[in-house]
Amino acid sequence: MSISLYSATVPVFIRGIEHLILILKKAEKHALDHNLDPNTLLTARLHPNMHNLTAQVQRVSDISKFTIIRYLKPEPGTIPSFPDDEKTFADLYERLDKTLEILRAVKEEDFEGREEQEMFVPRSATDEFVLKGKEYALIYGPPNFWFHVVTAYGILRKEGVDIGKNDYLNGKNDVQVREKPKA
Numbered sequence: 001m002s003i004s005l006y007s008a009t010v011p012v013f014i015r016g017i018e019h020l021i022l023i024l025k026k027a028e029k030h031a032l033d034h035n036l037d038p039n040t041l042l043t044a045r046l047h048p049n050m051h052n053l054t055a056q057v058q059r060v061s062d063i064s065k066f067t068i069i070r071y072l073k074p075e076p077g078t079i080p081s082f083p084d085d086e087k088t089f090a091d092l093y094e095r096l097d098k099t100l101e102i103l104r105a106v107k108e109e110d111f112e113g114r115e116e117q118e119m120f121v122p123r124s125a126t127d128e129f130v131l132k133g134k135e136y137a138l139i140y141g142p143p144n145f146w147f148h149v150v151t152a153y154g155i156l157r158k159e160g161v162d163i164g165k166n167d168y169l170n171g172k173n174d175v176q177v178r179e180k181p182k183a
Contacts, residue, residue: 005071006111008137013064014103016149017096020060023153023167027053028089030161038089044155056152057092058084061099063145068102070119070141071133072110 031038043052051059061082069079079102086092117133121140131140153168 004108004111005114005133005137006106006108009067009071009111009141010103010106010108012142013067013145014100016145017060017064017100017103019168019170020057020149020152021093021096023156023161023163024057024089024092026163026167027156027159027161030156034160039087041156041159041161042087042089042092044159046151046154046158050151053152053155054086054092055084056148056155057096058082058086059148060145060152061095063141063148064099064103067136067141067145068106070121070136071114071117072106 027041028038030036031041042054045052065079065082068074080098082095082098086095114133119131119133119136119140120128121131121136122128150168153163156163
């Protein structure tokens with residue numbers, strides 16, 4: 001059995017974004033319940049040289065969109081560019097909802113035959129690295145996406161938001177749970 005490029009990217013990103021939205025909603029409720037300025041959470045960081053929560057969410061959105069752009073090479077302007085100007089939880093939800101719309105519009109057949117396609121990934125303003133489509137799906141796109149999701153989760157945990165592993169892994173309880181058979 002093989003896993004398609006589409007299966008390794010688009011549904012993974014959709015699930016991760018849906019879970020991130022639920023985690024952000026818990027963070028927003030935490031701020032309200034604790035009479036905390038939401039900006040305290042939105043600007044929180046794990047370390048001074050790391051991006052804050054808002055930027056982590058922006059990167060989750062960007063990585064998802066850039067994956068579609070790199071695989072499908074749509075006409076310029078087809079996939080909208082989002083300015084990084086979100087200031088509130090509502091702004092972040094709106095950005096993530098727009099990202100989900102883009103992802104849900106992609107079809108599995110759009111990815112067929114792109115395993116060997118060259119993917120150009122900027123490293124800095126002056127250079128880039130090249131991966132084949134299959135390598136991108138296995139060693140770059142999704143791992144980079146999850147890095148930013150888990151960093152957002154870590155920031156919120158550090159700030160005292162009551163979230164746990166099940167929020168990160170199961171989000172909307174979309175994993176089937178059953179009792180173990182008795183021995």
